[in-house]
Amino acid sequence: MPNKRLVILGGGGFRVPLVYGALLGSSVIDEVVLHDVDAGRLHAIGRVLQAQSSLSSRAPSSSSRASSSSPRAPRIEATTDLTEALTGADFVFSAIRVHGLEGRVIDERVALDEGVLGQETVGAGGIAYGLRTVPVARAIARRISLVAPDAWVINFTNPAGLVTEAMSAFLGDRVIGICDSPSALARRVVRALGVPQASISYAGLNHLGWLTAARVGEQDLLPGLLESPTVESFEEGRRFGAPLLRSLGAVPNEYLHYYYDTEALVRASLAADETRGEFLLRQQRSCYAELTATEGNAFEAWDAVRRQRDATYMAMEGLGERDDAEGGGYEDVALALMMAIARDERQELILNVRNRGTLPELDDDAVVEVPCVVDGSGARPLPSSGLPAHGVDLVRRIKATDRGVLTAASSGSRAVAVRAMAAHPLIDSVPVARRLIAAYQEKLPELGYLS
Template sequence: MPGKRLVILGGGGFRVPLVYGALLSGDSPISEVVLHDVDGSRLTAIGRVLRDQAGGTGGAPAVEATTDLTEALTGADFVFSAIRVHGLEGRVIDERVALGEGVLGQETVGAGGIAYGLRTVPVARAIARRISLVAPDAWVINFTNPAGLVTEAMAEFLGDRVIGICDSPSALARRVVRALGLTRATATVEYAGLNHLGWLTAVREGKRDLLPQLLASPALESFEEGRLFGASRLRSLGAVPNEYLHYYYDNEAVVRASLAAGETRGEFLLRQQRDCYKTLTTTEGDAYEAWDAVRRQRDATYMAMEGLGERDDAEGGGYEDVALALMLAIAQDARQELILNVRNRGTLTDLDDDAVVEVPCVVDGSGARPLPSGGLPSHGVELVRRIKATDRAVLTAAETESRVLAVRAMAAHPLVDSVPVARRLIAAYQEKLPELRYLS
């Protein structure tokens, strides 16, 4: 099979070495990686990490770097989108403005996610339009957050050639299957929802659903989500939620913990990465080892800012393995089942066909198609509908450049749920984020 060209948008990002590490495996279809970023200094730093990471590995994908988007996209077979409009500084603003109003400060959920979406959607649409013109046959793998919302925005120009990924559902499925003493090779999971808003609803071995067995077992709190939500709640739900449901189910406690914390997650990452990039550009030595030490600290402190403490079972990124599996399935036309963000196509009957949903899919050379689904758990239907309506309001506000519609989108979110608060949030975000001044 001829080697494929992978373009990474946001190629100067901190997590790019995770993707490159996955490509160093013997199964990778990629022979050439092009890093694209608007920040040339970050490209230089990450390029140095990748060179040291590859070391003497035979057949390591060649690496190029450019700040020219058209140059990067020309000849692309796969495009991996992992951009962050306004960088981590924007994430800090997302968090702090929200907390200033006493609502959740999180980058993809609630007020922060809406601000992030409003400034990212115009950029994502422009990128999708460019890809459709320069590399119309490329498959686009979107990891840019809010992933479901951004994937839906890009689908306007790319249709089913854009597929959203997230590591959370796959990691959840892996942990639940392991708690049952099974493997992913022998077990089939059912999962339904939106990105950062979904539930694992069944684990099947043959025709038997073994999830009720786990829900009744002491092993229920042996894995991360079991401890996070507690056995009693999981039994009442009859499903295992994605970890991001914590922000909805325990919102008041999370906000209190965030307000009491010395710094937000974004502030921690901004401080950490500034130091890391400075080290990578000014210090001799193995750049990959320096990067990896920072990466391990980052993984260990995930969700700690919300009062959950350090994770004792952090599994690293995970999304890079999903991306590699997706590229392999398409490039080799080899059937694979993955949980992905794709257009609904009637899979979840509570949402319209064009809504991007997060569900198990079958992937092969023709792309990703959602598998038949048992649907959303009844207790999650109204929340999913409301969040999808909020996403659609964000898309409409961005397309029409309407500040009024942006306020409506903010007020519609259940973790804001107030027009006066929404007006103040949008005003504060517009003051601090120049990318939102297009709203009028």
């Protein structure tokens, strides 16, 4: 297989070593190019990756023969020049964060000041994040279409479904969105069932989907799980509770908690000493300062911070620390996707792709999150059992909000942005939406284009 070049946009991001770590055990990528607008962060993460590569090369193997045949660590390059980074790319992994974690803190606090959720992908915070990210994502997609038109683009930039749809205007089906939540949910359900594997039915939008079946052969085992005492043996079962899951006849993605228990989560967020964004900003400022200033093992310093971050995921909203944190996150989804395309090997993954009639409630170009078959020709949605009836209206409303954000970003219309904000079910108020947009514009210069 010819040498493959992976470009990571947002290459100075904290989670980049997870992607590089996933690549170390495979031979699908020979060269990793880090791109970031922040040269300092780029240098810091470059140090982490170099230490990670050295640790991998020193790892013991069962024999000298096995060691000589094991894949080499991908070469690492870094640049702040986007065109230089993209030239010759086979895969582009987009994980940018416009206005950094400082922007996430603004997203959260402005929303909470109005008494609504400010989570970075859900509600007011997600809309603000989308409004400042979509113009940048579109510009990047256009540059990729000109500089590396044959590259496959894997998008993890949040809000992932919205940003993937924005980029698809230039890249078509060569941009594929990924998220680790659906695959992690599927693993937990299969484990609770006590079977080695199952065929999973899942449908919705990014951070807004439901697992609706888990089949072994012709038998759907999910109804039995929902009625059994073990229904609360896995994370979503405990989080949502057996009565709700049984009434839904499905297992919701963890992010549905923001819709099902909104008032309690707002109260918990307001009562917390700091928001999730404030925690991460404080943590990462300290981490990057250490990575830049010390000569110690950069990977070990980074990994200690990463473990603390993972353990506190979703704890700021009063959901408790995760007690079953596991590997196989978004980096493994990205690797599986790249391997399937590069090697033309069939793989089934839950991905964000254009609908193409998969969910009849949405138009063909709407990006949805559904099981797909992936091979050398890309990702295609598998036939779907569809959305659960109770989720149809919510999915339609969120997709309408997404479309409002896309229209506002392309037209520069502040009025359209206000309508998109007001249409979201967690806001549902034009006066509140006007105040939110005004406050976000005051604090986020990237929203100066809205008038």
